[in-house]
Amino acid sequence: MSQEPQIDNISARVKHIVKYREVVNYGSRFGLIVMTRDGRFLEVNHTILEDTGMSLDDLVDKYVVEMPWWSHSLETHHQIREVMERAMRGETVRFDIRVFPRPDFYRDVDVTIMPFLDSTRQGEYLIWTGFDVTERKRLEDEKHFLIDAIPTIIWTARPDGFVDYLNKQWSNYTLTSIEQSRGDGWSECVHPDDRQKALANWYRMVHTGEPGENEYRLRNGITGEYRWFLVYTIPIRDTEGNIAGWCGTCTDNHDKKMTEVALRVRELQFRTLFDANIIGIGITDIYGHVWEANDAYLQMLGSTREDMNRGEVRWDQLTPPEYLERDEKAIQELRESGTCHPYEKEYQRPDGKRVPVVVGTALFDKESGKTISFIVDITARKELEKRKDEFISLASHELKTPITSLKMLIQFLRRRVQREGDKRTNYDLIRMELQVDALKRLIDDLLNVSKIQMGLFSYEDEILDPDKVLHETIEILQPMLSDHMLILHGHLHHVLVCDQQRFTQVVTNLVTNAVKYSPEAHEVDIFLSESERWVCIKVCDHGVGIPAPQREKIFERFNRGAYGTSEKAFPGLGMGLYITYEIVTHYHGSITVESEEGKGSTFTVYFPFAQQT
């Protein structure tokens, strides 16, 4: 084989390398082998001879790969063949290997095989240097044993960033072996989208020597799913402060991350609504602060973002005093249930202009009282309502005059036909008058409602005997009712300071409703009672009753509860109870309703004595 180097020749050329063998032999656990480029022994140092118990003559010319030192395991055998082949091709190879110089003991060796090249860049001969790292390996094994016992992924790396160990948790999760993951092999388990960043961050840390945090997705070897991990890395320093290695942990924070992502999406959705400025949205608190707000909100309050950032925008200070009580009620509701039903109020801007709004609020942090509020400007709606009220007021005024004239004319005609003894025409005129009275009552109610709306509903208080007024009212009403009997129970002895017309209005409204909504019944009971502080009137019918969801609403203006305005069986416009409520609360009294569908309703009114109105 002409290419094979001649042993004698080479021997001569390497003599100068090994002439310091004696010196080298003093190095404690340092093995040196000089080989031909096809892997046969030329020279070995003292350590190797001592360990193997062989002489130089035993070894010279033998093939290194054929020594029994690595034949204890097939894997090691393959490893030595592989590295030798690489070295023979001219590559410098460095590797760790466990060798058995004699069957009864082993050494872990950190080996470098370095080819000495000829002019054709082929390996002319190979120098093997091996450092005994048995003790270090033993310590490492101990360390790995401990690391494996920790139930989180832990890895270690050399100072240059070469990952040299990953614990069992890593292999269990990624289903990759330590061998596959060593060096940069671990990055194969990182999500392709995160891989480049993960490696760059890692080597930046290695370069700067600073500890750090990284976040990337690692593939679960069993399910194939990628989960987010938080990777925390610290340098390990020796006594001189030099970096002796690295250590890191990988903690599964997928669920937290997913929650964060979901939160961010939700925040984005909210932000979109916030920035759209369709309605005013603000982060406020129950103590009056406005912490953050969109432009629409600030505009309604007549404030600027700069005012807000300086902490100068307070919704309570921009609220006119008459709404503070309503706000208190809303805060109470917030404290109890976390939200408050939207309600109407006004803000008074710094320039004095009042803005009517609908406010809705939800409490999102009980401890700090922080809330999220929306406000909608209802100026346009309020103006429309005002115009409607003005129209109703005007229309009812206009209607009142001809109705009054009509009534007078009917009465004039009746007197004439009575004188002439025309009974039939008289009867027809009585029926006409009844219709005109009904029309007049309707117009009066319309007028009353618009007066209440405009704050013009007047009261003329006097000392009044409620018992007497009640009896008289019933006496007037009874003849108009053909099917119902009004039965008064009990008496009242106290006097009230009250407007008689308004008091009569309350009783009339309740009694006429009781009759209207009990077409099948024949009686309406009115119970009277009193205490030291109030008189109580209960109007009790045996009629259709009121469905529960409607009971609160029937005191609102134009609210007909279960019936629309087109209702034929029970005609009406939803004004009577609104006016009644207004009168009762004007006198600091109360009105409540108890009802059972199909059985009847009881309206209870309390009038307190001598309350300052």
Ligand code: ADP
């Ligand atoms: P109206 O009777 O003209 O509709 P009201 O303001 O007097 O207006 O009453 C409001 C609503 O309350 C009525 O439409 C009806 O649904 C309900 N209501 C009032 N009184 C009674 C009653 N005694 N029984 C049943 N429902 C009643």
